[in-house]
Amino acid sequence: GAVVSQHPSRVICKSGTSVKIECRSLDFQATTMFWYRQFPKQSLMLMATSNEGSKATYEQGVEKDKFLINHASLTLSTLTVTSAHPEDSSFYICSASPSQWGNYGYTFGSGTRLTVV
Amino acid sequence: LAKTTQPISMDSYEGQEVNITCSHNNIATNDYITWYQQFPSQGPRFIIQGYKTKVTNEVASLFIPADRKSSTLSLPRVSLSDTAVYYCLVGDLPGSARQLTFGSGTQLTVLP
Numbered sequence: 001g002a003v004v005s006q007h008p009s010r011v012i013c014k015s016g017t018s019v020k021i022e023c024r025s026l027d028f029q030a031t032t033m034f035w036y037r038q039f040p041k042q043s044l045m046l047m048a049t050s051n052e053g054s055k056a057t058y059e060q061g062v063e064k065d066k067f068l069i070n071h072a073s074l075t076l077s078t079l080t081v082t083s084a085h086p087e088d089s090s091f092y093i094c095s096a097s098p099s100q101w102g103n104y105g106y107t108f109g110s111g112t113r114l115t116v117v
Numbered sequence: 118l119a120k121t122t123q124p125i126s127m128d129s130y131e132g133q134e135v136n137i138t139c140s141h142n143n144i145a146t147n148d149y150i151t152w153y154q155q156f157p158s159q160g161p162r163f164i165i166q167g168y169k170t171k172v173t174n175e176v177a178s179l180f181i182p183a184d185r186k187s188s189t190l191s192l193p194r195v196s197l198s199d200t201a202v203y204y205c206l207v208g209d210l211p212g213s214a215r216q217l218t219f220g221s222g223t224q225l226t227v228l229p
Contacts, residue, residue: 108160
């Protein structure tokens with residue numbers, strides 16, 4: 001089945017540094033990928049829509065200069081958390097769909113646990 | 118954008134059938150209903166998707182009444198490993214970001 005690979009699964013960084021998270025579609029091409037953030041005991045919050053070859057679309061309240069998204073190929077989208085602070089500590093998840101018109105739902109990555117110290 | 122309402126939590130026992138109902142009164146004509154399962158520290162996993170009536174796959178059934186204002190996810194004979202959060206989403210088929218608005222989900226706890 002369709003697989004979305006996300007790396008790293010866990011990362012600890014110092015406050016003020018930047019962290020890059022990768023999201024890859026392993027066996028399908030994804031012109032669109034999505035990035036979510038999930039705080040403990042809460043639901044997933046859509047942060048942005050990543051579009052291959054064009055600028056990402058950010059949800060209201062999400063700082064585009066802080067959460068840089070690059071979707072340079074049909075199988076890879078990256079999320080860079082710049083100048084990370086402790087309040088950015090969260091569980092980040094990406095997703096993509098193996099079919100734009102099929103009813104297969106979306107496939108999610110395994111998530112990245114970011115801890116900023 | 119159709120909003121969904123689910124019970125916050127449910128408890129069940131091993132071997133029982135569990136039915137989780139989702140309310141989506143403002144569902145649009147083009148909207149599909151999709152259910153996902155999420156374990157702690159993992160990404161959500163697709164369970165089932167439907168448009169109307171009944172859909173069944175190897176893990177669950179989805180019942181959708183004629184007015185489509187609600188849907189019920191049915192898990193037959195649950196086991197301890199079915200303890201997870203279940204999300205109901207309503208929206209267009211994949212290709213539209215609007216499908217991906219998660220509600221609060223239902224925490225299902227399966228007891229021995």
